[in-house]
Amino acid sequence: MKTAILVDGGYYRKRTNLAYGSEEPAQSAQRLYKYCSRHLKESCYQAEVRHDLYRIFYYDCPPLAASLLNPFGTRIVDYSKSDTLRWTQEFFMELSHKRRIALRMGELSESSPRYTLREEALQALLSGQRTVDDLKEMDFRLNLQQKGTDIRIGLDICSLAYKQQVDRIILIAGDSDFVPAAKLARREGIDFILDPLGGPIKDNLSLHIDGLRTVDTAYLGH
Numbered sequence: 001m002k003t004a005i006l007v008d009g010g011y012y013r014k015r016t017n018l019a020y021g022s023e024e025p026a027q028s029a030q031r032l033y034k035y036c037s038r039h040l041k042e043s044c045y046q047a048e049v050r051h052d053l054y055r056i057f058y059y060d061c062p063p064l065a066a067s068l069l070n071p072f073g074t075r076i077v078d079y080s081k082s083d084t085l086r087w088t089q090e091f092f093m094e095l096s097h098k099r100r101i102a103l104r105m106g107e108l109s110e111s112s113p114r115y116t117l118r119e120e121a122l123q124a125l126l127s128g129q130r131t132v133d134d135l136k137e138m139d140f141r142l143n144l145q146q147k148g149t150d151i152r153i154g155l156d157i158c159s160l161a162y163k164q165q166v167d168r169i170i171l172i173a174g175d176s177d178f179v180p181a182a183k184l185a186r187r188e189g190i191d192f193i194l195d196p197l198g199g200p201i202k203d204n205l206s207l208h209i210d211g212l213r214t215v216d217t218a219y220l221g222h
Contacts, residue, residue: 001051001052001166001167001168001191002051002052002053002054002165002166002167002168003039003040003051003052003053003054003166003167003168003169003170004054004055004056004057004156004160004165004166004168004169004170005036005039005053005055005056005057005169005170005172006056006057006059006153006156006157006169006170006171006172006173007032007036007056007057007058007059007172007173008059008149008153008171008172008173008174008175009058009059009060009061009149010060010061010146010149011172011173011174011175011197012032012172012197013028013060015174015197015198015199015219016028016031016032016197016219018219019197019198019216019218019219020218025087025088025090025091025093025094026090026094028091028094029091029094029095029098030094032058032095033056033095033098033101035215035216036053036056036170036172037053038215038216039051039170039193039195039213039215040052040053051168053100054100054160054165054166055100055101055102056100056101056102057101057102057104057153057156058095058101058102058103058104059104059105059106059149059152059153060092060103060104060105060106060149061105061106061107061108061144061146061147061148061149062088062089062092062105062107062108063079063082063084063085063088063089064079064082064084064085064108064142064144065079065080065085066079066080067079067080068142070115070137071115071137071140072137104149104152104153104156106146106147106148106149106152107146107147107148108144108145108146108147109144109145109146109147114142114143115140115141115142115143116140116141116143117135117139117140118139118140118141121135121139121140150175150177150178153171153173153178153181154177154178154180154181157169157171157178157181157182157184157185158181158184158185160185160190161184161185161188161190162188164188164189166190167190167191168190168191168192168193169185169190169191169192169193170193170194170195170213171192171193171194171195172195172196172197173194173195173196174196174197174199174200174201175205178205179204179205179208182194182205182208182209183208186208186209186210191210191211192208192209192210192211193209193210193211193212193213194206194209194211194212194213195212195213195214195215196212196214197214197216197219198214198219198220198221199219
């Protein structure tokens with residue numbers, strides 16, 4: 001089967017960080033490439049079948065490069081000089097140099113950068129273990145909203161299906177927003193496989209796929 005692999009980058013990086021911890025950009029890019037390659041091998045009736053790769057599509061957003069006040073409004077944080085920006089740019093560059101990988105870049109919502117309280121800090125406040133005066137900067141995280149990545153995934157699924165460019169689509173994601181595109185692909189005869197990297201999925205997503213497959217046990221249990 002000619003196979004296209006579509007990767008929700010934000011989801012992939014979050015799950016991989018839980019499974020493997022922090023890695024250098026080149027190492028992380030190579031891990032993704034090898035992981036996708038493992039999807040091209042499949043055991044069938046005690047024989048190994050290898051599928052042909054059409055292309056790996058990777059969807060993500062460029063990192064934040066703006067300056068923001070910290071959660072307490074006491075100093076300005078310049079994210080254009082952050083380690084996260086450097087890491088992400090290098091990671092994208094490493095991916096772009098690999099064969100048959102197409103980067104599909106969305107953008108960050110201009111109104112989205114804001115700080116939110118981390119879950120563990122919120123629970124401590126609600127349980128009375130901490131007070132507002134006990135909060136520190138590390139108790140907050142920057143919340144960013146992506147724009148354009150989900151719609152690019154959906155459009156590419158529809159395009160691949162309508163043009164009959166592939167026989168199989170493997171989607172590495174965990175979001176049920178892709179149900180309409182998955183249904184369309186299946187109606188066009190595409191074998192649609194979901195890889196949630198060991199994460200839980202909603203029932204309405206599992207009803208509209210042809211298979212569920214995570215090829216690395218390190219993701220299970222995270």
